[in-house]
Amino acid sequence: xxxxxxxxxxxxxxxxxxxxxxxxxxxxxxxxxxxxxxxxxxxxxxxxxxxxxxxxxxxxxxxxxxxxxxxxxxxxxxxxxxxxxxxxxxxxxxxxxxxxxxxxxxxxxxxxxxxxxxxxxxxxxxxxxxxxxxxxxxxxxxxxxxxxxxxxxxxxxxxxxxxxxxxxxxxxxxxxxxxxxxxxxxxxxxxxxxxxxxxxxxxxxxxxxxxxxxxxxxxxxxxxxxxxxxxxxxxxxxxxxxxxxxxxxxxxxxxxxxxxxxxxxxxxxxxx
Numbered sequence: 001x002x003x004x005x006x007x008x009x010x011x012x013x014x015x016x017x018x019x020x021x022x023x024x025x026x027x028x029x030x031x032x033x034x035x036x037x038x039x040x041x042x043x044x045x046x047x048x049x050x051x052x053x054x055x056x057x058x059x060x061x062x063x064x065x066x067x068x069x070x071x072x073x074x075x076x077x078x079x080x081x082x083x084x085x086x087x088x089x090x091x092x093x094x095x096x097x098x099x100x101x102x103x104x105x106x107x108x109x110x111x112x113x114x115x116x117x118x119x120x121x122x123x124x125x126x127x128x129x130x131x132x133x134x135x136x137x138x139x140x141x142x143x144x145x146x147x148x149x150x151x152x153x154x155x156x157x158x159x160x161x162x163x164x165x166x167x168x169x170x171x172x173x174x175x176x177x178x179x180x181x182x183x184x185x186x187x188x189x190x191x192x193x194x195x196x197x198x199x200x201x202x203x204x205x206x207x208x209x210x211x212x213x214x215x216x217x218x219x220x221x222x223x224x225x226x227x228x229x230x231x232x233x234x235x236x237x238x239x240x241x242x243x244x245x246x247x248x249x250x251x252x253x254x255x256x257x258x259x260x261x262x263x264x265x266x267x268x269x270x271x272x
Contacts, residue, residue: 035071042066044122060085095119099127
């Protein structure tokens with residue numbers, strides 16, 4: 001109802017929405033360069049204090065408090081201990097990639113990533129790439145003959161005769177591989193004994209090439225023999241069919257003879 005002067009009471013003011021830091025999560029990739037720099041310094045200090053050991057949850061909370069103290073004046077910019085840890089893990093991965101590029105360039109590449117120098121001073125000792133092997137130190141072991149299950153023998157036939165042929169050629173191929181490996185071994189032993197350098201690799205390449213030629217000839221011979229076996233199988237099937245028909249015709253002739261003899265016997269008995 002209206003008041004004494006005939007007016008209406010004012011409607012209640014709309015409630016203002018209040019936000020808490022935990023109401024909306026902050027995206028992991030929304031770190032500014034300044035906030036990331038503060039994070040690296042806060043984490044790095046505690047990392048060194050712990051003799052480069054792993055930080056516990058309370059340490060990560062201290063890191064988050066340090067970041068929020070400098071950049072958490074807005075609730076959207078406040079960070080949790082988990083977000084800080086995830087950000088550091090992302091920076092470590094980025095540093096590892098940059099470190100590899102610098103090492104592989106032999107000094108020709110300088111990282112322009114703003115946090116590379118600081119992270120290199122903190123965790124650089126943990127990512128030491130192994131030096132590349134030179135030709136004098138690289139040793140390539142002689143390839144051993146492949147296991148029986150890995151030697152290709154071409155397409156297999158579904159017939160028992162085809163399987164027997166595959167088994168024969170499998171044993172033959174395995175012997176060829178073993179012979180090529182033995183030849184390469186003898187050639188390397190006949191030299192100065194070193195299995196390195198262009199000369200040894202050239203001999204190995206020649207042995208592999210000869211092996212490929214021998215294997216190709218073996219496969220060609222196998223295909224020829226498979227064709228011959230197929231011809232023999234077809235001829236055998238044809239001869240078998242002819243024998244079956246001949247046996248059937250002979251049996252029919254014998255049955256007719258027996259039938260005629262029986263009829264002649266019955267007619268003779270009825271005449272008497």
